[in-house]
Amino acid sequence: MRVGVIGGGQLARMMYPAAIALGVELRVFAESEGSSAVAATTKVGDYTDLSQVASFASGLDVITFDHEHVPQQVLLGLVEAGVRVHPGPNALAHAQNKLVMRKRLAELGLPQPQWKEVQTPGELEEFLTPRGEVVVKTPIGGYDGKGVRVVKSAAEVADWFDRLPDLGGALLAEEKVEFKRELAQLVARRPSGQIASWPTVQTIQSGGVCSEVIAPAPNLDAGPALEIGKAVAEGLGVTGVLAVEMFEDQGGKLLVNELAMRPHNSGHFSIEAAVTSQFEQHLRAVLDLPLGSTELRAPAAVMVNLLGVDDDNDFLGNYQTAMAEFPEAKFHTYGKTARKGRKMGHITLLGEDADQLLERGRAARSALYGEASLD
Numbered sequence: 001m002r003v004g005v006i007g008g009g010q011l012a013r014m015m016y017p018a019a020i021a022l023g024v025e026l027r028v029f030a031e032s033e034g035s036s037a038v039a040a041t042t043k044v045g046d047y048t049d050l051s052q053v054a055s056f057a058s059g060l061d062v063i064t065f066d067h068e069h070v071p072q073q074v075l076l077g078l079v080e081a082g083v084r085v086h087p088g089p090n091a092l093a094h095a096q097n098k099l100v101m102r103k104r105l106a107e108l109g110l111p112q113p114q115w116k117e118v119q120t121p122g123e124l125e126e127f128l129t130p131r132g133e134v135v136v137k138t139p140i141g142g143y144d145g146k147g148v149r150v151v152k153s154a155a156e157v158a159d160w161f162d163r164l165p166d167l168g169g170a171l172l173a174e175e176k177v178e179f180k181r182e183l184a185q186l187v188a189r190r191p192s193g194q195i196a197s198w199p200t201v202q203t204i205q206s207g208g209v210c211s212e213v214i215a216p217a218p219n220l221d222a223g224p225a226l227e228i229g230k231a232v233a234e235g236l237g238v239t240g241v242l243a244v245e246m247f248e249d250q251g252g253k254l255l256v257n258e259l260a261m262r263p264h265n266s267g268h269f270s271i272e273a274a275v276t277s278q279f280e281q282h283l284r285a286v287l288d289l290p291l292g293s294t295e296l297r298a299p300a301a302v303m304v305n306l307l308g309v310d311d312d313n314d315f316l317g318n319y320q321t322a323m324a325e326f327p328e329a330k331f332h333t334y335g336k337t338a339r340k341g342r343k344m345g346h347i348t349l350l351g352e353d354a355d356q357l358l359e360r361g362r363a364a365r366s367a368l369y370g371e372a373s374l375d
């Protein structure tokens, strides 16, 4: 069994141990030599070039992804050439373009924030007037909060209106949800239809970037999130792992924020805390193998992200101190060059009480940060 992953980030890197255990040969098509997942089986190339990607795919059973940026014409070209691509281009379109996603979720009748497609400052002002403050997003190319702005006037996104053709031809305006908390539902689906869902988790963001994850989400009626996850996976024909990010509003209603069709930061807890990790499940799903159990191995788990504090500190200076002080913590570092705000690694803890685990996880992160701080 041979799986090709386009993209050499930490998600591809974390597929390796699962692939080795399953006896799957993993090959990575990375964007540069310095990528997180670079290893002997890696090819370096341009994922926007069909001929390079097609030659990488030859001899492999399936192509999958570590990110959602492979252009549609490359995806469609691969499919036309007979390459198995999971998730497929039609499903991926919803994770590549937030307007495409909003329209499809509306057709499926799934709950989401009020939204509007806007092409001019005037259209945005119309959406703003009754609300005072709204969230504006670039439909394509945003990640970790980089294509998201909370605005009180259309002038605050004038630069985006100037670059509209590069951003998808329109902007997405959304009501600003005064949410109680953010949740994520991780689901895996095989091409032949089998679905498996992990327990819903709570995600805590800082500055638009995931900072911590609590599994399972405390005090949550699990049913609705599981149903939404399943409905999205089936309605959009997703194959592989799908993450559905959601808001829980003040009344307890769930609203879909966005989708990722690959292993996701909100699922890193599953490496140690679930019988089947999201990385193993993704490989099983894209190969159309029977899915593994998604049961948790402990009553609670917490994942704490290690975000870059500056361009020097890769946390390795304090690694031994933190390891010695927190022997129960599972440390993951991604081998990436330090940069402020960059996802450099994460820590997972398993136990009985989510609050205590969160406190311990944050303390372990502080031990790694040392003098540095994220401000």
Ligand code: ADP
Pocket: 113, 135, 137, 142, 143, 144, 145, 146, 147, 148, 174, 175, 176, 177, 178, 182, 205, 208, 209, 245, 257, 258
């Ligand atoms: P990205 O694609 O960069 O991850 P998201 O659409 O997930 O962007 O938005 C990043 C964060 O911004 C969310 O996790 C949430 O905290 C906040 N956010 C996004 N949309 C809204 C909204 N409609 N109302 C309130 N907060 C929002």
